[in-house]
Amino acid sequence: MGIQLSEHQKKDQAAFREFVNKEIIPHANKYDSEERLPDELLVKVARQGYSGAILPEQFGGRAMDYITYGLLNEELGRGCASVRGFMMMQNMVALTLLKWGSEEQKERWLGKIASGQIIAAFALTEPEIGSDAMHIETTFTDADNETYMVNGHKKWITLGQIADLFLVFGKRRGKLSAVLMEKDTPGLTITPLTGMLGLRASMLAELHFDNSPVTKENLVGRVGFGFVPVGITALNLGRYSIAWGCLGIGQACLDACIDHTSTRKQFGDYLKNHQLIQKMIADMTVNLKAGRLLSYHAGHMQEMGDQDAIMEIMVAKYFTSKMAFKIASDAVQIHGASGCSHDSAVQRHLRDAKIMEIIEGTSQIHQIKIADYAYREYAG
Amino acid sequence: MDSSQVNNRKTRIKTFLLRYIRNYALEDDSDIFGGGLVNSLFAMQLITFLEKEFAITIENRDLKLDNFRTVNAMADLIERKS
Numbered sequence: 001m002g003i004q005l006s007e008h009q010k011k012d013q014a015a016f017r018e019f020v021n022k023e024i025i026p027h028a029n030k031y032d033s034e035e036r037l038p039d040e041l042l043v044k045v046a047r048q049g050y051s052g053a054i055l056p057e058q059f060g061g062r063a064m065d066y067i068t069y070g071l072l073n074e075e076l077g078r079g080c081a082s083v084r085g086f087m088m089m090q091n092m093v094a095l096t097l098l099k100w101g102s103e104e105q106k107e108r109w110l111g112k113i114a115s116g117q118i119i120a121a122f123a124l125t126e127p128e129i130g131s132d133a134m135h136i137e138t139t140f141t142d143a144d145n146e147t148y149m150v151n152g153h154k155k156w157i158t159l160g161q162i163a164d165l166f167l168v169f170g171k172r173r174g175k176l177s178a179v180l181m182e183k184d185t186p187g188l189t190i191t192p193l194t195g196m197l198g199l200r201a202s203m204l205a206e207l208h209f210d211n212s213p214v215t216k217e218n219l220v221g222r223v224g225f226g227f228v229p230v231g232i233t234a235l236n237l238g239r240y241s242i243a244w245g246c247l248g249i250g251q252a253c254l255d256a257c258i259d260h261t262s263t264r265k266q267f268g269d270y271l272k273n274h275q276l277i278q279k280m281i282a283d284m285t286v287n288l289k290a291g292r293l294l295s296y297h298a299g300h301m302q303e304m305g306d307q308d309a310i311m312e313i314m315v316a317k318y319f320t321s322k323m324a325f326k327i328a329s330d331a332v333q334i335h336g337a338s339g340c341s342h343d344s345a346v347q348r349h350l351r352d353a354k355i356m357e358i359i360e361g362t363s364q365i366h367q368i369k370i371a372d373y374a375y376r377e378y379a380g
Numbered sequence: 381m382d383s384s385q386v387n388n389r390k391t392r393i394k395t396f397l398l399r400y401i402r403n404y405a406l407e408d409d410s411d412i413f414g415g416g417l418v419n420s421l422f423a424m425q426l427i428t429f430l431e432k433e434f435a436i437t438i439e440n441r442d443l444k445l446d447n448f449r450t451v452n453a454m455a456d457l458i459e460r461k462s
């Protein structure tokens with residue numbers, strides 16, 4: 001099996017790169033310190049078609065294949081993890097509605113997400129429930145024949161401060177389910193969360209639902225199918241996006257290190273000529289190449305509709321998120337004090353990389369699932 | 381639909397399931413969700429498998445546990461969607 005990008009994919013990759021170099025990299029540290037993404041940028045991202053990257057053209061999407069979508073994540077991730085996270089969230093909710101939404105939900109929301117007219121968010125995690133998602137405590141009870149009452153509390157919701165539409169997970173008579181909720185729903189209180197370690201421009205929020213009514217046509221999928229397949233469809237794309245986004249973080253750090261070690265001299269010689277520095281550069285290069293192969297492989301399987309794609313995506317996300325953190329940590333080391341300064345990009349990448357080991361399933365949850373996969377694949 | 385085609389589908393479904401549920405006497409009417417035999421990731425893999433293997437699209441309205449509970453039920457679902 002050879003891995004070679006098509007001419008079309010190469011052209012798209014070059015366009016993504018140009019957009020990131022021009023529109024994102026010069027401002028990424030500012031987004032981080034101000035803890036927000038400016039509206040103008042989000043409009044530009046949507047205008048490029050990135051908010052509906054994987055949606056079909058019929059809904060205003062770019063209909064990207066999974067490899068092209070991976071390349072987009074890599075490039076955006078090279079620039080700013082929060083911008084990449086914004087794009088990822090739009091596609092996670094959009095894909096979930098495309099696959100499991102009703103015709104009315106698709107007609108009503110997909111075009112708006114793709115065009116950037118509305119911003120979507122994914123609300124699963126709660127203050128008391130993170131990894132153990134099957135046991136969330138938000139409830140959907142009957143207000144009347146047409147309406148659910150939503151009660152509960154969500155936390156750490158990316159874009160929660162600015163989202164117009166939330167995909168909210170809760171229990172309906174004890175069965176995990178998902179509904180769409182608009183931001184101006186009565187009883188919904190949105191409280192911004194600031195001062196995070198990384199993904200600082202992701203405008204996180206806490207959501208409180210106090211008898212928030214949602215009409216039953218907002219149910220996505222069916223009662224009892226909120227996690228499988230609805231939530232997992234979103235999380236699978238999220239993990240795939242993060243795997244490639246981590247390649248972007250790693251590449252940005254390696255590029256910065258190549259630059260810095262080629263210009264900075266200590267002990268009368270460029271840093272790049274010191275062998276302990278070479279060791280770090282070599283490890284970064286090898287791990288990035290390995291991570292890229294895993295990500296291409298996962299993307300290829302996803303594109304083929306292979307049943308093991310979901311597991312290969314977990315393998316790729318687990319590896320690349322650890323890889324990105326190690327590369328970013330070494331990149332700060334190589335930059336010395338200048339890498340610790342607020343105006344260096346590598347310190348931001350280090351903080352963002354740590355988050356990648358936590359979101360869309362922590363590294364430990366990935367290890368548990370990957371071990372399970374190994375026993376299934378390799379037991380005699 | 382002739383019975384050999386139905387049997388062929390059932391065999392393909394069973395081969396897939398047995399990769400996961402090893403050492404289990406899987407019958408055409410065994411309830412795979414009843415005994416806690418499958419976890420959430422596998423349930424998702426099952427949907428992906430059925431879609432690809434039998435060139436069908438599972439949609440919102442097919443999301444009923446009874447469509448996936450047994451090999452027989454899945455073969456019926458495929459038949460209806462083919």
Ligand SMILES: Cc1cc2nc3c(=O)[nH]c(=O)nc-3n(C[C@H](O)[C@H](O)[C@H](O)COP(=O)(O)OP(=O)(O)OC[C@H]3O[C@@H](n4cnc5c(N)ncnc54)[C@H](O)[C@@H]3O)c2cc1C
Pocket residue numbers: 122123124125129130131132155156157158159196198199202204355358359360361362363364365
């Ligand atoms: C920046 C950021 C953005 C986020 N955005 C969103 C969002 O948009 N939507 C959303 O729903 N959520 C979001 N989250 C939440 C995220 O998905 C959760 O943080 C994640 O699922 C982990 O849950 P937790 O933080 O409650 O940790 P916990 O589940 O409490 O885990 C704590 C630690 O224990 C470990 N652990 C847990 N169970 C086991 C076990 N069985 N065996 C071994 N170790 C275990 C974990 O790996 C972890 O190291 C975001 C989080 C962050 C930091």
